[in-house]
């Protein structure tokens with residue numbers, strides 16, 4: 001029995017992109033427009049300030065400003081999970097306190113990066129930020145980028161804490177994903193990370209997904225979820241294949257987020273370029289981006 005109604009945390013969560021003005025500063029106004037864009041797409045909620053949101057490229061004040069704008073605009077309509085992972089535990093604790101004050105629905109974090117940390121260090125890092133608020137906590141396991149691969153044994157220690165209600169599993173092994181579910185020993189949320197295998201993650205036990213490409217095609221992931229729920233597996237496979245062709249193209253640009261933000265700008269949603277070191281798109285990318293946007297929009301027409 002957990003203290004939270006976990007149903008409101010299940011489903012498709014857009015990993016929201018950063019939104020900057022032309023000078024590259026956080027723009028609360030643009031954050032709000034972007035958040036609003038997702039409200040009628042069918043998604044359950046937003047994951048704010050994660051990899052896609054460039055949380056770790058922003059300072060604490062900027063991260064607070066982003067969350068404030070999101071909560072003001074859509075906090076009553078969507079479930080908001082906020083990423084508070086930072087290099088120092090101190091910053092993460094401050095963000096946890098702020099998230100609770102603003103009424104966010106859950107906090108989440110990667111291990112601290114840069115230092116090669118022991119399991120004990122990561123455990124303490126997470127524990128301190130979990131203790132800093134009464135919000136539920138979702139572990140973010142993304143070994144490809146952090147270099148820290150969460151073991152089942154550390155996982156079992158974390159999951160013993162009441163406030164640990166879920167994990168975002170961005171490693172590509174659906175077996176490990178299934179093991180997190182099996183080893184949780186309680187009602188527990190598992191989110192699929194790799195968008196390319198949403199269906200695989202779902203079939204192996206994920207309760208939904210949080211993804212960095214959903215933001216340019218949320219309707220397609222919602223439709224994929226509906227196919228899965230209805231047992232229409234062949235249709236789901238076919239749609240996942242089509243989505244994967246799009247993701248492959250998105251990943252061929254100088255950065256994924258440069259490409260996704262450019263696509264949104266073609267739809268009139270301005271969010272600026274990603275922050276360096278994430279590369280922006282180049283002048284000669286726009287033609288391909290326009291074509292790709294058309295391809296995505298026609299798929300959305302077909303499915304939505």
Ligand SMILES: CC(=O)N[C@H](C=O)[C@@H](O)[C@H](O)[C@H](O)CO
Pocket residue numbers: 015051142144145169170192193194195196210211212213247251256
């Ligand atoms: C490694 C990584 O960033 N994984 C993301 C989240 O888990 C995914 O959403 C990817 O961005 C997506 O699957 C594209 O490869």
Ligand SMILES: CC(=O)C(=O)O
Pocket residue numbers: 015016047049050051052053210211212213
């Ligand atoms: C990519 C992703 O899921 C994130 O923004 O954390």
